[in-house]
Amino acid sequence: MNCAIVGRLAFVANLVVLLPGVGLGQQRMAPLPPDCSVPGSSATGVTRRVPQAMSLAVLPLGIGAGAGTLAFLSDGVPNGVANRIAVAVPRIYVGGRRVQRRRAPTTTAEARSLGAELGARYLLDGDVAGKPGEIRVTLSLHETTNGTEVWRRVYVYDSTGVLPFEQAAAMEVAARVAGALSAGERQRLRRVPTAHHAAYEWALRGDAEADDPTRASDAYHSALKADSGFADGYARLAIVDATLLETGGVSRENVRVVQQEMRFAAARAITLDSTSALGWLAEARSRVLGGRPAAASSQAFDRAAALDPTSPVVLREYGRMLALAGDREHATAVLQHARTLDPAQGEVLMSLGELALTDHRDAEACTLLNQAIYYDALLAPAWALRAQVRGRHDDLRYAWADAETAVRLGNPFLGESAGAMIDLIARDTVRARARLQNLWEQVETRGAVGVREGRAIAVALLATRQPKRAFDVLEAVRATGPWYAATLRDSHFDSVRNEARFRALASAQAGL
Numbered sequence: 040m041n042c043a044i045v046g047r048l049a050f051v052a053n054l055v056v057l058l059p060g061v062g063l064g065q066q067r068m069a070p071l072p073p074d075c076s077v078p079g080s081s082a083t084g085v086t087r088r089v090p091q092a093m094s095l096a097v098l099p100l101g102i103g104a105g106a107g108t109l110a111f112l113s114d115g116v117p118n119g120v121a122n123r124i125a126v127a128v129p130r131i132y133v134g135g136r137r138v139q140r141r142r143a144p145t146t147t148a149e150a151r152s153l154g155a156e157l158g159a160r161y162l163l164d165g166d167v168a169g170k171p172g173e174i175r176v177t178l179s180l181h182e183t184t185n186g187t188e189v190w191r192r193v194y195v196y197d198s199t200g201v202l203p204f205e206q207a208a209a210m211e212v213a214a215r216v217a218g219a220l221s222a223g224e225r226q227r228l229r230r231v232p233t234a235h236h237a238a239y240e241w242a243l244r245g246d247a248e249a250d251d252p253t254r255a256s257d258a259y260h261s262a263l264k265a266d267s268g269f270a271d272g273y274a275r276l277a278i279v280d281a282t283l284l285e286t287g288g289v290s291r292e293n294v295r296v297v298q299q300e301m302r303f304a305a306a307r308a309i310t311l312d313s314t315s316a317l318g319w320l321a322e323a324r325s326r327v328l329g330g331r332p333a334a335a336s337s338q339a340f341d342r343a344a345a346l347d348p349t350s351p352v353v354l355r356e357y358g359r360m361l362a363l364a365g366d367r368e369h370a371t372a373v374l375q376h377a378r379t380l381d382p383a384q385g386e387v388l389m390s391l392g393e394l395a396l397t398d399h400r401d402a403e404a405c406t407l408l409n410q411a412i413y414y415d416a417l418l419a420p421a422w423a424l425r426a427q428v429r430g431r432h433d434d435l436r437y438a439w440a441d442a443e444t445a446v447r448l449g450n451p452f453l454g455e456s457a458g459a460m461i462d463l464i465a466r467d468t469v470r471a472r473a474r475l476q477n478l479w480e481q482v483e484t485r486g487a488v489g490v491r492e493g494r495a496i497a498v499a500l501l502a503t504r505q506p507k508r509a510f511d512v513l514e515a516v517r518a519t520g521p522w523y524a525a526t527l528r529d530s531h532f533d534s535v536r537n538e539a540r541f542r543a544l545a546s547a548q549a550g551l
Contacts, residue, residue: 072440074409075425077432079402081409089158090183093217096134096159097121098143100176103168109196112167114138115243116176116205120163123209124216126316127227129349131217134159135381136350140415147186154183157383161189161216167196178208180215190215200236201243238266242275250417252288255279270311270318277304277321281328284517287489294487294517301325316347320356327522333364351381359390363490363522367394385415393424404428419450420491426457430464438464452478452492459499472503479508487517490526498531510540524548 097117102110117138125133134157141157143164144150154162165178174197180190192211194204210228214220220228233239245258259276263269280301283289289297305325308318323339340357347353354377361370371394377387392407408425411418422445429438438461445454455474462471478496482488488496493516500509516523527545535541 072437072444075405075429075434075437075441077401077405077428077434080405090154090160091132091158092160093130094132094134094159095121095124095161095163095212095216096139096154096157097137098141098162098164099138100164100178101143101166101168103166105170106167106174108171109167109174111240111244111247112176112196112201114247115240116165116167116178116201116208117163118246119201119205119243120178120209120212123205123228123230124213125349126347127209127230128213128217128220128224131213132158132349135384136352139383144181144186150181150183150186154181159183161212163212169196176204178212180212198236200240202231202236202239206231232271233262233266233269235266235269238262238269238272241265242269242272245275245279252279252282252286256283268311270308270315273304273311274308274315274317274321277301277308277325278317280304281321281324284328285489285491285522287485287487287492287515287517289487289517291486291515291517298329302329314346316343316350316353319343319346320353323360324356327360333360333366336360349380351377351384351387354380355384355387355390358387360522362390362394363525365525365528367397370394383414385411385418385421388414389418389421389424392421396424396428401428401431417448419445419448420453422448423450423453423457423495426454426461430457430461433464435461435465450492451481452488453495456492456495456499460502463502468503471499472505475500475503475505475508479505479512482512482515486515488512488515490516490522494526494529498529501531501534506535506538509535510538510544513544514540 097120100113100116102113121133121136124131125136139157141153144153144162150162154160160183162181162183163178164181165176167174167176169175174195176194176196178192178194179188181187182189190211192208194208196204206229210225213224213228239262241258241262245255245262248255248258256276256279259272259279262272263276266272280297283297284294284301302325305318305321308315308321312318319339319342323336323343326336326339340353340360343353344350344357354373358370358374358377361373371391374387374391377384378391381387388407388411392404392411395401395404395407405425405428408421408428411421412425415421422441426438426441426445429435429441439458442454442458442461445457455478459471459474462468462474475496479500482496493512497509497512500506500512513527527548532541
């Protein structure tokens with residue numbers, strides 16, 4: 040497993056949060072907050088499902104002491120096998136199309152239990168071990184109805200890279216799960232996204248850096264230097280550029296450069312391979328973040344979904360775009376479909392929870408956000424959203440705890456904004472203003488903020504009667520288009536809708 044991920048998981052497991060006391064500055068220690076509970080909500084529980092006959096889940100590979108520099112293979116290999124099988128042999132259900140954050144089973148009972156939790160008849164796990172020049176990648180397939188290992192292979196990781204044994208493993212695992220493969224399925228399983236193994240491995244390194252979009256971008260640039268015709272590499276670069284723009288991870292002076300790169304990379308991806316769902320997903324996100332109308336973005340999302348109808352990632356991003364653009368009914372339908380494909384995807388559950396919160400369906404929001412956090416405890420926005428649900432029901436102690444957890448997981452903008460709103464409910468305006476003073480200064484220093492974070496800070500500033508600073512923050516949002524336009528239509532901004540600075544922002548979005 041990626042070392043950074045291991046560290047963050049350990050951090051969450053041992054997390055202790057600081058809770059504000061009655062007066063300003065008073066704090067005390069408390070354990071990680073429990074599930075939220077409002078009338079009608081339900082606590083998180085492990086869902087047990089009957090595994091389909093042809094179903095597979097992949098687990099992260101263990102990384103031995105001598106293979107630390109190859110930590111990217113922990114997710115890279117199983118994800119590669121999972122995606123290859125899911126696209127090539129759609130009759131096999133591949134849970135989530137990605138690594139499931141679970142510990143590999145060590146007993147038959149654990150294998151049976153994990154299979155029931157993930158709804159998978161087969162589990163693929165393994166490890167990477169050895170020393171430089173003598174690396175071995177071991178893959179094992181477990182049948183979960185009886186918990187036994189039914190297949191094992193040891194592959195040599197050498198100068199030919201990952202692709203050869205990824206292809207071989209996908210072929211063998213697919214045959215074990217589904218039986219005889221058709222000629223078309225075998226051909227698709229052999230797909231070679233790039234003839235340059237270095238390019239492919241740089242792309243895997245970029246995927247492993249998902250928590251740090253800047254480092255991921257550097258890796259994808261290296262992949263494209265190794266192969267300038269790597270369609271998937273361009274798609275990945277466009278997607279990470281979109282993430283940087285959406286989250287405010289680009290300085291004011293570099294916004295235009297990143298926007299241009301995003302548009303070029305997305306267009307290049309579909310020019311090189313017009314049948315790539317990943318390419319059309321990149322194009323869709325490029326259109327959203329480039330200020331194109333929602334209809335144009337929807338067309339690209341529809342194309343991606345048609346090319347890969349079982350991809351929960353495509354549906355997740357499509358649903359998120361629809362939700363943020365204000366089309367909540369369509370967004371809910373798309374996200375619910377994504378949930379059926381991957382019931383354990385935290386971001387889908389969070390997006391559904393946010394829609395429920397917006398519609399004041401608090402019991403549903405509470406349950407969904409509990410589930411999102413259960414499946415992805417590192418998802419900072421889910422903690423901040425759950426703080427809002429708790430705040431509405433005067434569960435202030437744990438509302439503060441949830442907000443602080445979001446801060447400690449790396450999103451102080453959302454966490455502190457939520458904390459400020461809880462302070463106001465507790466009638467501690469002084470503390471709320473102190474939090475927001477710090478946030479406003481950070482935005483001013485950075486000169487950029489993401490749409491979600493900018494909205495949260497601006498709403499809190501308006502709640503503390505600081506409209507000028509709210510405008511400062513809204514003007515620092517660098518991502519434009521349907522998401523930002525929908526944000527500006529939020530009812531929280533009704534009190535300042537006729538102010539000149541706000542009208543200028545709304546007018547600029549309307550003109551896109």
